[in-house]
Amino acid sequence: MLDIFLQLWEGFLMSFTLANILGIAAGYGVGIIAGSIPGIMGVTAMVLILPFTFTMPPLFAIAAMMGVYKGACFAGSITATLFNIPGTPEAAATAFDSYPMSQSGQQARALEIALWASVIGGTLSNFILVFSAAPLSAIALKLGPAETAALILFSLTAVISLLGNTRTDIWKGGLSVVIGLMIATVGLDPMESTRRYVFGLTELDNGIPFVLAVIAFLAFAEVLEQVGQMTIISLKKSGEKAKQIPYSWKGRWQDLKFCGKELCRASLLGSLFGAMPGIGAAPAAFVAYGEAKRAAKDNSLFGKGDPRGIAAPEAANNAVAASSLIPLVTLGIPGSVAAAVLFGAFMVQGMMPGPMLMRDSPETLYGLFALFIMTDFIGGFCVALPFLALVKRIFVTLNYSLLFPAVIVCCGIGVYAEEFHVFSIVLLGVLGGFGFLLHRNGFNIPALVLALILGPFLERQTRTAMLISGGDPMIFLTKPISAGLLFLAVAAIAWAFWKRMKKGSSG
Amino acid sequence: MLKNSENREFLVIVTLLAFASANGFWLIPEFVVAEGTSGHYPILLNWIFALLSTGYLIDHVVTRKQKKGKVSRAEDQGYVRPEVPAPLESKGVGISLLHGIKVALILLSVFIWVFLQETIGFFFATFCFLCATTLIYGERNWKKIIIFSLVFPLVVLLVFLLLNATLPTGIVEETLRNLVK
Numbered sequence: 001m002l003d004i005f006l007q008l009w010e011g012f013l014m015s016f017t018l019a020n021i022l023g024i025a026a027g028y029g030v031g032i033i034a035g036s037i038p039g040i041m042g043v044t045a046m047v048l049i050l051p052f053t054f055t056m057p058p059l060f061a062i063a064a065m066m067g068v069y070k071g072a073c074f075a076g077s078i079t080a081t082l083f084n085i086p087g088t089p090e091a092a093a094t095a096f097d098s099y100p101m102s103q104s105g106q107q108a109r110a111l112e113i114a115l116w117a118s119v120i121g122g123t124l125s126n127f128i129l130v131f132s133a134a135p136l137s138a139i140a141l142k143l144g145p146a147e148t149a150a151l152i153l154f155s156l157t158a159v160i161s162l163l164g165n166t167r168t169d170i171w172k173g174g175l176s177v178v179i180g181l182m183i184a185t186v187g188l189d190p191m192e193s194t195r196r197y198v199f200g201l202t203e204l205d206n207g208i209p210f211v212l213a214v215i216a217f218l219a220f221a222e223v224l225e226q227v228g229q230m231t232i233i234s235l236k237k238s239g240e241k242a243k244q245i246p247y248s249w250k251g252r253w254q255d256l257k258f259c260g261k262e263l264c265r266a267s268l269l270g271s272l273f274g275a276m277p278g279i280g281a282a283p284a285a286f287v288a289y290g291e292a293k294r295a296a297k298d299n300s301l302f303g304k305g306d307p308r309g310i311a312a313p314e315a316a317n318n319a320v321a322a323s324s325l326i327p328l329v330t331l332g333i334p335g336s337v338a339a340a341v342l343f344g345a346f347m348v349q350g351m352m353p354g355p356m357l358m359r360d361s362p363e364t365l366y367g368l369f370a371l372f373i374m375t376d377f378i379g380g381f382c383v384a385l386p387f388l389a390l391v392k393r394i395f396v397t398l399n400y401s402l403l404f405p406a407v408i409v410c411c412g413i414g415v416y417a418e419e420f421h422v423f424s425i426v427l428l429g430v431l432g433g434f435g436f437l438l439h440r441n442g443f444n445i446p447a448l449v450l451a452l453i454l455g456p457f458l459e460r461q462t463r464t465a466m467l468i469s470g471g472d473p474m475i476f477l478t479k480p481i482s483a484g485l486l487f488l489a490v491a492a493i494a495w496a497f498w499k500r501m502k503k504g505s506s507g
Numbered sequence: 508m509l510k511n512s513e514n515r516e517f518l519v520i521v522t523l524l525a526f527a528s529a530n531g532f533w534l535i536p537e538f539v540v541a542e543g544t545s546g547h548y549p550i551l552l553n554w555i556f557a558l559l560s561t562g563y564l565i566d567h568v569v570t571r572k573q574k575k576g577k578v579s580r581a582e583d584q585g586y587v588r589p590e591v592p593a594p595l596e597s598k599g600v601g602i603s604l605l606h607g608i609k610v611a612l613i614l615l616s617v618f619i620w621v622f623l624q625e626t627i628g629f630f631f632a633t634f635c636f637l638c639a640t641t642l643i644y645g646e647r648n649w650k651k652i653i654i655f656s657l658v659f660p661l662v663v664l665l666v667f668l669l670l671n672a673t674l675p676t677g678i679v680e681e682t683l684r685n686l687v688k
Contacts, residue, residue: 168516182553185548185552196539199538224614399651402644404644413663420672441515462548
């Protein structure tokens with residue numbers, strides 16, 4: 001325990017530099033702006049700045065990416081509070097109480113409670129990440145190829161089992177995952193270095209670059225989606241006219257005391273949800289809201305502006321942001337799309353997240369943990385508070401018909417900058433169009449992207465396991481951990497079907 | 508409306524099964540095995556894909572029959588289905604069609620943008636691309652379109668110059684640069 005504290009302290013000494021602080025602040029600012037614009041998600045912003053991190057020093061690049069991630073997590077609640085338009089799906093739970101509170105002239109109070117809750121939720125979850133990383137990494141080092149392959153398979157099935165409310169969602173989720181795995185096979189075979197699905201194009205020999213695929217499926221496809229539903233924001237002027245009540249220091253302290261229990265409970269709940277691959281922040285925020293309402297002695301004010309109704313979902317969704325990095329840092333498996341983008345940023349910087357990083361270079365890892373902790377405080381108090389007014393103005397005056405073409409150009413130059421080849425932009429168009437078609441037909445794009453990222457690992461580990469066993473697939477069933485994980489994978493899918501059949505809904 | 512979405516769903520499943528067949532009988536033998544690569548992993552993925560598509564098809568057909576049965580039983584008992592006007596999107600024309608056309612135009616613009624970058628260079632190509640896409644996205648103020656389409660590529664060019672990275676110059680831009688030199 002003391003050892004972890006000492007290493008964390010050394011991590012702070014390494015990471016507490018002016019450059020990293022500026023990286024966090026700039027990233028947080030970008031994240032806040034992106035997260036508060038409906039149609040531009042936090043992940044989209046992360047993906048768009050990813051190519052610009054190629055030339056940055058490793059810790060600065062990760063600091064900026066982390067800033068964007070955390071900034072976007074909080075920003076969703078700004079537009080939810082001011083206009084009842086959640087910038088991110090998870091902010092919808094915050095809007096239940098933050099919008100009514102804002103409408104009653106307590107805009108500053110609603111926004112500050114959301115901010116405090118975000119910082120507390122994120123920080124608690126960061127400490128859980130710090131203290132669980134070393135023991136989990138030690139276990140992960142003992143996993144062989146069969147166990148790792150089974151773990152990846154379990155992660156993917158867990159994602160599928162949590163999709164939507166109908167059986168159709170499960171079928172399409174499964175198909176999305178397989179499509180992602182298929183796209184990941186394009187390029188040279190990882191074991192034999194022979195070509196697969198390259199159609200005579202030498203540009204495809206290295207496969208479809210990770211950054212390109214993520215930009216195409218998450219950013220470009222989303223921009224294509226927006227062309228059909230240009231956001232019409234009709235601001236409710238009544239909120240603007242309401243006389244604003246100042247938020248005193250005494251009031252801040254009372255709210256913090258009043259919401260203390262909910263903050264801790266929601267942070268722990270969010271951390272638990274985040275540590276499980278694929279669940280995401282939105283379910284955590286809604287469960288935390290429901291839990292806060294259920295546990296409250298007097299819940300008559302929930303939905304009318306109860307501070308606990310803001311604190312609980314905000315703390316939970318920010319806790320998810322930090323703890324979703326637990327599978328990434330300890331096992332080397334990204335458990336969410338945002339973690340997958342961070343995984344790409346790590347790889348670009350020549351770092352391979354996972355148990356080996358903890359064993360070979362713990363100082364770098366604790367430096368990163370220190371950065372994660374700093375992000376919440378620097379971003380929350382130095383960037384978010386002064387940004388609130390600016391975000392409000394941007395949101396009201398933003399011209400979407402100019403924004404989305406600019407995003408397309410950013411996508412284009414982002415993928416071009418990776419290999420300095422215009423063929424990448426052609427591939428962006430093809431994959432983006434394909435992603436758009438899939439999305440329009442109800443396929444799950446985040447599941448596809450996760451599978452696309454995990455695909456090469458899954459294939460390598462599966463084939464290595466098969467090589468070890470001399471081609472006998474029973475290796476996956478004879479090892480207890482791998483057998484257990486495969487059983488869980490099958491059980492997750494069976495449970496998902498059973499639950500939806502019980503509901504009696506399909507299509 | 509229900510029939511439309513069901514037919515669309517059916518078309519999706521048929522496309523999935525057609526892809527699985529094409530992948531199994533043509534793409535894997537031609538572009539994987541013929542290249543000297545082991546086809547085991549792609550074949551395994553294709554089997555899973557085909558099985559999931561088949562499962563989805565069976566589920567879809569069974570659910571469709573169940574729904575039909577439920578409706579006819581209700582109608583036997585004298586229930587008259589009210590006429591619900593279909594929303595504009597489900598009529599196949601209007602918003603959906605317009606959305607499709609806009610997306611197709613944007614994708615076409617992207618491919619033309621790539622071609623133009625190699626001929627007239629990044630700046631001029633991006634100017635044309637932004638003029639086209641801002642129009643597709645609904646901007647009608649020409650002053651805004653021209654200023655934005657000029658300023659944005661300039662900013663990108665400056666950022667790339669600062670990062671000491673190159674953008675496609677194209678034949679025209681290359682000739683202009685040589686002339687200036």
